[in-house]
Amino acid sequence: MRKGIVFMMLLSLLMGACAAKTDPPTLKVAAAADLTLAFQEVGKRFEAKTGTRVVFSFGSTGQLAEQIENGAPFDVFAAANVQAIDKLTKEKLVVPETAHVYALGRIGIATKLKSVQTLNDLLKDDIKKIAIANPDHAPYGLAAKQTLQHAGIWEKVQPKIVYGKNIADTLAYVESGNAEAGIVALSLMKTSHVDFHLIKEAMHAPIQQAVAVMTATKHREEAKQFVAFLRSTEGQEIMKKYGFSLPKGK
Structure with a gap:
C-alpha cells in the first residue's frame, strides 16, 4: 500500500514536470x-x-x-x-x-465641438487647450507637431498645447473635456465617442x-x-x- 502511494506521488510529479515542459x-x-x-x-x-x-x-x-x-x-x-x-x-x-x-499610422483632429473640423479651427477663441502626445518621445506627437508647423499655425497654438504621455493619454484629455481638441491616432477611434477629422498624410512625415x-x-x-x-x-x-x-x- 505504501509503495503504491509513493508510486502515485512520483507519477504525479513526473506528469507535472512534463506538463510544465510542454506548456x-x-x-x-x-x-x-x-x-x-x-x-x-x-x-x-x-x-x-x-x-x-x-x-x-x-x-x-x-x-x-x-x-x-x-x-x-x-x-x-x-x-x-x-x-x-x-x-x-x-x-x-x-x-x-x-x-x-x-x-x-494616421492622425486626425479629435474633438467634442462641432465648430472644430479643420486645423485652422484650432485657432478659435473657444479652443483653450489642444492635446498632443509629447513629441520628444511619442512619434504621433511628433507627427502632430509637424502637421501644425506645416499648416503654419504651430507658434500661434503653442500656448494652448498640453502634452500627453502617449497617444492614448492624449485622447483621454479630449474625452474627459480637459482639452477642447487633440491630434490623435485614427487607430484608437473605434471605441471613442468624440468626433474625428482625418489629417492628410502629406502634412507630416510617414x-x-x-x-x-x-x-x-x-x-x-x-x-x-x-x-x-x-x-x-x-x-x-x-x-x-x-x-x-x-x-x-x-
Missing part, C-alpha cells in the same frame, strides 16, 4: 500606445492560432525603447516609428532579420510602425511567430480594420 510560453510585447485596440485583437487571434499567450505593455515608443535599453525583459517590440527599431538594431538589442515595417524580436528573448521562435503573424494576411487585415495603411509591397 507554451507567455510572450511579453512592448507596444506603442496607438496599437492598444489593434493588438488586443492580434493577441487573441495569435493565441488561438498558436496557443502562445501574449501580454502587452503599452506606452510611448521612446519610453519603451529606453526601458529596453535598460534591460526590460521584453520578447518583442512594436514601435510607432522605424527609427526606434533602427537605433536598437545598432545597439544589438534586436534580431536584425526580424525588423520590419508592417503598417503606417508614421512607420515597425516591429522586431529582442536579442535577449528566451522565446525566440515564438517571438518570430508573433512577428510573422503580424505581417501575415490575417494580421494585416486586423491592422487595416483599425485604420492603419499597409506599407508598399503588402
Whole structure:
C-alpha cells in the first residue's frame, strides 16, 4: 500500500514536470500606445492560432525603447516609428532579420465641438487647450507637431498645447473635456465617442510602425511567430480594420 502511494506521488510529479515542459510560453510585447485596440485583437487571434499567450505593455515608443535599453525583459517590440527599431538594431538589442515595417499610422483632429473640423479651427477663441502626445518621445506627437508647423499655425497654438504621455493619454484629455481638441491616432477611434477629422498624410512625415524580436528573448521562435503573424494576411487585415495603411509591397 505504501509503495503504491509513493508510486502515485512520483507519477504525479513526473506528469507535472512534463506538463510544465510542454506548456507554451507567455510572450511579453512592448507596444506603442496607438496599437492598444489593434493588438488586443492580434493577441487573441495569435493565441488561438498558436496557443502562445501574449501580454502587452503599452506606452510611448521612446519610453519603451529606453526601458529596453535598460534591460526590460521584453520578447518583442512594436514601435510607432522605424527609427526606434533602427537605433536598437545598432545597439544589438534586436534580431536584425526580424525588423520590419508592417503598417503606417494616421492622425486626425479629435474633438467634442462641432465648430472644430479643420486645423485652422484650432485657432478659435473657444479652443483653450489642444492635446498632443509629447513629441520628444511619442512619434504621433511628433507627427502632430509637424502637421501644425506645416499648416503654419504651430507658434500661434503653442500656448494652448498640453502634452500627453502617449497617444492614448492624449485622447483621454479630449474625452474627459480637459482639452477642447487633440491630434490623435485614427487607430484608437473605434471605441471613442468624440468626433474625428482625418489629417492628410502629406502634412507630416510617414508614421512607420515597425516591429522586431529582442536579442535577449528566451522565446525566440515564438517571438518570430508573433512577428510573422503580424505581417501575415490575417494580421494585416486586423491592422487595416483599425485604420492603419499597409506599407508598399503588402
